[in-house]
Amino acid sequence: MRPYRCTNCRGSLSSEETSWRCDDCGGQVSLYKERFPVFYSLASLATQDASLKENLYDGMLGRFYSFLMPFLSLPVRPFARSVGQWLLYVIVMLLLATGYTSGIQVIAGGSPGVPGTLFILAAIILTVLAIRNPMFGWLLVLAVPLKLNHLLSNFRPENTFIDVHQRTIEKLAAIDHKLKVLDVSTGTCNSLLRHGWLSLNAEYFGIDLSETMLEQGSSNCADAGASVSLALADACDLPFEDAYFDIVLNYGAINGYSDVRGALSEMYRVLKPGGTIVLYDEQLYQGANLLENLYFRKVLSPHDVISECPVDSIPEGATYELHQVYPYYFLCIIKKTIVSNNEILVNDLGD
Ligand SMILES: C[S@@+](CC[C@H](N)C(=O)[O-])C[C@H]1O[C@@H](n2cnc3c(N)ncnc32)[C@H](O)[C@@H]1O
Known part of the structure; x- marks a missing residue:
């Protein structure tokens, strides 16, 4: 059965000739170029999200993302x-x-x-x-x-980007059922295809706002031989049922959302109890000098709404570990608590 749900009422969707239709409320989901289901309308997007999509990711940066992002x-x-x-x-x-x-x-x-x-x-x-x-x-x-x-510079991370990934993926690889992985704001699928996620026994999904980015993502997945179901959707209104995914990834996007708390609570909603969220985005290390500050604000994060890991927006009851893995980037691993008979069964990341 299709994992996608209607964003109006969470009803399941049936195929019609050139679109999908919600079995409950009758809402229509169009298909972009007959490939990607579209779960948002431009009119429903917050100004910040619409502006990021139109001016940045559907613009020059998006079209030449794989070259211009490393350029920055x-x-x-x-x-x-x-x-x-x-x-x-x-x-x-x-x-x-x-x-x-x-x-x-x-x-x-x-x-x-x-x-x-x-x-x-x-x-x-x-x-x-x-x-x-x-x-x-x-x-x-x-x-x-x-x-x-x-x-x-003498910046040295206590935990490196690679180490945190290895540890996290090793734990997830030990789970004995087939996992479900969602990459929110997957863009060119760059981060999903790297960092070891494809080594898991898993089914992969990715959503993004930008057609320009998602088309590149689709062709990158095809080149890598990776099967990833892609959809056009807003991170603040995910088209999935509750507790569907074991792992939710979010690389390079959370700080730019108009509603960071809303997006995090959506990621948490679609996550199974005991599941893992991985966040990676800009955050300047403590002790940065004036030049580093200038570069961080003017080059790396001018479009961001927030400029550090949104720990205050992590849903109540979740546990997390936060690492400053690079001078300008954090990596945060969030775990959804399992509660049974009012007893917390998973309450730290060392389970
Ligand atoms: C810097 S790119 C990161 C892409 C990819 N995760 C990576 O690491 O290469 C940020 C992505 O977030 C997407 N994005 C921005 N706002 C969004 C929103 N509200 N919902 C879904 N995607 C969004 C953009 O379209 C863009 O593809």
């Missing part, structure tokens, strides 16, 4: 894994420098010639792009000083 983390990624991005950075800076120099020559009465005119044009286009997308403008300014700062 240029100063903090290992050099060997960002050679292409550094190359782009150098080309952009050279174009800007040559364009501005030619522009100054023109102002001083010189003639730029054809190459000079082209450089001026390129510099104008890049400047307009940087002004329209200020995080890229700030990145151009901050990349080199921040790279040097990063090389000298």
Whole structure:
């Protein structure tokens, strides 16, 4: 049976020719390009969510996500894994420098010639792009000083991103039934396909608001030979029944939602008792300097509603462990409590 539920009444859905229909309230679920069920309407989205979708993830960042996302983390990624991005950075800076120099020559009465005119044009286009997308403008300014700062930084995580993942996945792999995994805001499915989640004996689901991102996710899953059911849905109104999933993942998205508490309570609702939520998003480490603060606010998190792990929004009764795994990112593992006869059976992460 289909796991999806009507977002109006949680009724089950039956197939019609080009859409699905709720058996209880009669509500229709359309199919985007006959592939992804669509569980929200633009009109029903909060302004922040609609703006993120339209301006960021359906825009330039979304279309070139796999290249531009690592580009934004240029100063903090290992050099060997960002050679292409550094190359782009150098080309952009050279174009800007040559364009501005030619522009100054023109102002001083010189003639730029054809190459000079082209450089001026390129510099104008890049400047307009940087002004329209200020995080890229700030990145151009901050990349080199921040790279040097990063090389000298003495930030060392108590628990690394890889260690926390390994521990979590090992525990989940020991469960003897077939698991159900939901990746909320799966985007390009990048995080679902990495970090070891596919090693589990599990059925996989992913939802996202952006068609641009989900189309890339679908093709990335096909390339990886991974079977993932994808749908267009709002994290704040998940189209699933209660207590359906063993694991709910959320990478790089929670801090940007208009209603962080509502989204977390939705993830908790669809989670089985004893199930696990994994959150990963921006959070600046304690003791960061001015440059790191500037990079964090202007480049990594300008679109966020909150800028740290939303521990205050974790549903009551849940237990969690929070790790500052990178200078700019946290990883939080949340466990849903099992209560039986008013007795808590799982109350910590060491069960
Ligand atoms: C930074 S991307 C992260 C994608 C993916 N999880 C990853 O780690 O690569 C954030 C994603 O959140 C999605 N998103 C933003 N607001 C959302 C919402 N309210 N409901 C569902 N998805 C949302 C965006 O469309 C985008 O794909």
